[in-house]
Amino acid sequence: MKGTKGSERREAPKTTASSGTARIAAAFASARAGKRAALMPYVTAGYPTLASLGPQLRAAGRAGADLVEVGVPFSDPLADGPVVQQAAEEALRGGYRLGELFSAIREAARDAPPLVLLTYINPVLAYGAERFLDEARDAGVTGLIVPDLPLVESGALGRAAARRDLVLVPMAAPTSTDAHLAAVAEGPGFVYGVSVTGVTGVRERLDPEVLAFADRLKAKIRRPVAIGFGISTPNQAREVGARADGVIIGSALVRAIGQRLSCPEAAVEEFVARIRQAMEPDDATPTRSVFDNRRIAAGEEGPER
Amino acid sequence: MTRVARVPDRHGRFGRFGGRYVPETLIPALVELERAYQEVVVHDPAFTRELRGLLRDYVGRPSPLTYAARISDVVGAPVYLKREDLNHTGAHKINNTLGQALLARRMGKTRLIAETGAGQHGVATATVAALLGMRAEVYMGQVDVERQALNVYRMNLLGAAVHPVTGGTATLKDATNEAIRDWVTNVRDTYYIIGSVVGPHPYPAMVRDFQSVIGQEARRQITKMAGRLPGMAVAPVGGGSNAMGLFYPFRHDPVDLVGVEAAGEGLQGRHAASLVRGRPGVLHGAFSYLLQTDEGQVLPAHSVSAGLDYPGVGPEHAYYRETGRARYEAITDAEALEAFHRLSELEGIIPALESAHAVAWVLKQAGRLPVDAPVIINLSGRGDKDVDQVAALERRARSGEVGG
Numbered sequence: 001m002k003g004t005k006g007s008e009r010r011e012a013p014k015t016t017a018s019s020g021t022a023r024i025a026a027a028f029a030s031a032r033a034g035k036r037a038a039l040m041p042y043v044t045a046g047y048p049t050l051a052s053l054g055p056q057l058r059a060a061g062r063a064g065a066d067l068v069e070v071g072v073p074f075s076d077p078l079a080d081g082p083v084v085q086q087a088a089e090e091a092l093r094g095g096y097r098l099g100e101l102f103s104a105i106r107e108a109a110r111d112a113p114p115l116v117l118l119t120y121i122n123p124v125l126a127y128g129a130e131r132f133l134d135e136a137r138d139a140g141v142t143g144l145i146v147p148d149l150p151l152v153e154s155g156a157l158g159r160a161a162a163r164r165d166l167v168l169v170p171m172a173a174p175t176s177t178d179a180h181l182a183a184v185a186e187g188p189g190f191v192y193g194v195s196v197t198g199v200t201g202v203r204e205r206l207d208p209e210v211l212a213f214a215d216r217l218k219a220k221i222r223r224p225v226a227i228g229f230g231i232s233t234p235n236q237a238r239e240v241g242a243r244a245d246g247v248i249i250g251s252a253l254v255r256a257i258g259q260r261l262s263c264p265e266a267a268v269e270e271f272v273a274r275i276r277q278a279m280e281p282d283d284a285t286p287t288r289s290v291f292d293n294r295r296i297a298a299g300e301e302g303p304e305r
Numbered sequence: 306m307t308r309v310a311r312v313p314d315r316h317g318r319f320g321r322f323g324g325r326y327v328p329e330t331l332i333p334a335l336v337e338l339e340r341a342y343q344e345v346v347v348h349d350p351a352f353t354r355e356l357r358g359l360l361r362d363y364v365g366r367p368s369p370l371t372y373a374a375r376i377s378d379v380v381g382a383p384v385y386l387k388r389e390d391l392n393h394t395g396a397h398k399i400n401n402t403l404g405q406a407l408l409a410r411r412m413g414k415t416r417l418i419a420e421t422g423a424g425q426h427g428v429a430t431a432t433v434a435a436l437l438g439m440r441a442e443v444y445m446g447q448v449d450v451e452r453q454a455l456n457v458y459r460m461n462l463l464g465a466a467v468h469p470v471t472g473g474t475a476t477l478k479d480a481t482n483e484a485i486r487d488w489v490t491n492v493r494d495t496y497y498i499i500g501s502v503v504g505p506h507p508y509p510a511m512v513r514d515f516q517s518v519i520g521q522e523a524r525r526q527i528t529k530m531a532g533r534l535p536g537m538a539v540a541p542v543g544g545g546s547n548a549m550g551l552f553y554p555f556r557h558d559p560v561d562l563v564g565v566e567a568a569g570e571g572l573q574g575r576h577a578a579s580l581v582r583g584r585p586g587v588l589h590g591a592f593s594y595l596l597q598t599d600e601g602q603v604l605p606a607h608s609v610s611a612g613l614d615y616p617g618v619g620p621e622h623a624y625y626r627e628t629g630r631a632r633y634e635a636i637t638d639a640e641a642l643e644a645f646h647r648l649s650e651l652e653g654i655i656p657a658l659e660s661a662h663a664v665a666w667v668l669k670q671a672g673r674l675p676v677d678a679p680v681i682i683n684l685s686g687r688g689d690k691d692v693d694q695v696a697a698l699e700r701r702a703r704s705g706e707v708g709g
């Protein structure tokens with residue numbers, strides 16, 4: 001794929017009610033209407049089996065997930081820590097095939113929350129980007145997160161996704177420049193805020209800089225911002241959810257699945273429900289209203305997000 | 306002869322190859338690195354002076370170009386060896402680590418990290434860290450830690466920490482993943498010294514430039530010794546740094562450039578011939594050729610030579626392959642092992658197994674090369690590191706076991 005200029009604006013897609021763009025927007029809107037951040041758990045496809053993916057996705061939906069990230073196993077996941085790496089390795093050892101992923105998703109997507117695929121770029125290129133996107137859309141996928149495709153390399157895939165009403169989710173990191181944040185400020189879907197410099201993983205403690213980072217993204221970015229990487233506990237999800245529009249939880253959930261391989265969907269349902277409960281609004285805590293006041297004080301427009 | 310454009314372009318592209326396929330977190334660091342590199346190279350003669358001085362007084366450059374009389378008789382053409390084996394630490398790797406470590410120091414980074422397969426790049430990194438008083442940590446696959454125990458000891462002796470990597474196939478590609486993960490995590494104070502012309506822009510171009518001293522010297526030396534340019538320049542290709550270092554200064558000359566990859570057990574079996582048998586894809590931050598399944602999973606490579614045991618290759622080689630500026634051939638483990646013996650017996654030079662691949666390919670051309678056109682082989686390293694492994698292989702082969 002040829003490199004294209006990163007600052008290029010994506011074409012505005014024509015959204016229909018069932019389009020990826022519209023479904024992601026609706027998921028964030030509904031969380032916002034409930035006065036809470038959207039909850040987006042992550043599971044690795046094929047772990048422990050591809051057959052368990054559908055039940056896991058439906059369990060996530062029952063437990064209150066607003067969207068679900070589905071990890072596509074890759075042999076060299078350089079943005080992932082040990083937990084997700086091992087899940088991918090086991091999926092590959094267990095005979096996971098990309099060709100079978102889309103039918104598993106199609107079967108599950110009807111009664112699951114909107115699904116976003118997390119995939120490294122090489123499987124997409126090897127499968128053929130157009131074919132990958134066609135099959136993803138036909139299976140009911142709403143968007144793609146590609147951790148090794150930074151904005152500067154994402155022009156062609158972003159346009160191809162937009163033509164199918166799929167969202168290619170841009171990422172922002174603590175090291176990202178203001179120019180980068182400006183370049184991703186507007187557009188469909190959401191921005192994935194990488195909470196720490198680092199890889200995915202379970203972290204005991206929330207880095208205090210995460211909250212300031214979330215505030216920085218919220219101040220600069222007009223579409224919803226979801227924060228992920230290292231958010232592991234209900235309390236952490238609550239704290240981050242008070243500052244951001246969405247919270248992504250991966251390694252901690254994958255680890256919970258690993259501890260109950262005989263019944264992964266039960267692990268998902270319990271784990272997601274516990275996180276979701278912690279994220280429910282509690283009018284006694286002023287965090288969110290303070291946050292909204294800060295935005296208004298900063299002279300920004302109303303909560304158009 | 307095919308003309309090559311000035312590459313990379315400002316997006317880090319060599320034709321359609323190269324680029325920056327890394328997490329967003331690293332993009333600012335790559336931009337900073339690119340800027341710092343441009344600054345020292347273009348505007349800082351003191352940097353170049355210091356690097357030249359160390360290459361001369363510490364590494365021992367220029368490395369000789371040796372006319373190999375007995376090999377020439379066998380091949381039927383004048384063969385010259387570019388003696389990177391005589392560098393301090395025994396291979397070309399130090400040309401690059403010295404340049405990058407000086408740059409890291411200039412950028413105010415205090416911690417160096419590196420990946421290593423055979424351990425040669427790890428040793429070269431540990432060496433310059435000791436020289437410059439910097440901290441070095443080296444990632445190495447668990448399989449290689451066991452295969453190359455002596456180099457692990459060397460790195461420790463030089464004061465570096467070695468981190469064994471158990472994920473994936475526990476070899477060089479996984480060590481590289483882990484080094485990238487470390488870099489993403491500690492990007493603010495850490496400098497990642499990549500060991501070959503691979504990785505995201507600006508690494509492939511920068512490592513090429515630091516290694517180009519090989520070709521620059523060879524060009525001067527052959528002109529003086531043979532009174533003409535070579536007809537052919539041949540080098541082994543793992544990631545491709547010693548080969549690109551030799552090729553680059555000849556790119557506009559009418560010189561055949563031949564890169565020799567590892568055919569391992571044979572191209573039908575397990576091998577490491579990414580350019581000869583791979584397909585384009587993304588590994589470790591660049592779009593280039595790699596060994597992969599049709600669903601884009603990276604395949605483990607195999608070569609008797611740990612330094613060639615890598616499923617990817619630098620993007621500039623992919624560009625040379627596609628434009629036809631260079632051609633790429635493959636040599637099996639068995640052929641390389643035979644050349645390891647031949648060069649030792651005929652010239653009194655024990656080559657690294659990597660370099661033995663290039664020697665083997667030239668030996669195979671015996672009688673088919675123009676009798677008057679000099680051939681330069683890049684003798685990228687010396688074979689001391691491989692002697693134990695080859696001896697063990699041959700013991701096993703003699704006792705009837707299958708080698709490998």
Ligand SMILES: Cc1ncc(COP(=O)(O)O)c(C=O)c1O
Nearest residue numbers: 543544545546547612659685686
């Ligand atoms: C002596 C020697 N030659 C060649 C190589 C292959 O690397 P490259 O292709 O980057 O020169 C290595 C790598 O370890 C090496 O040690």
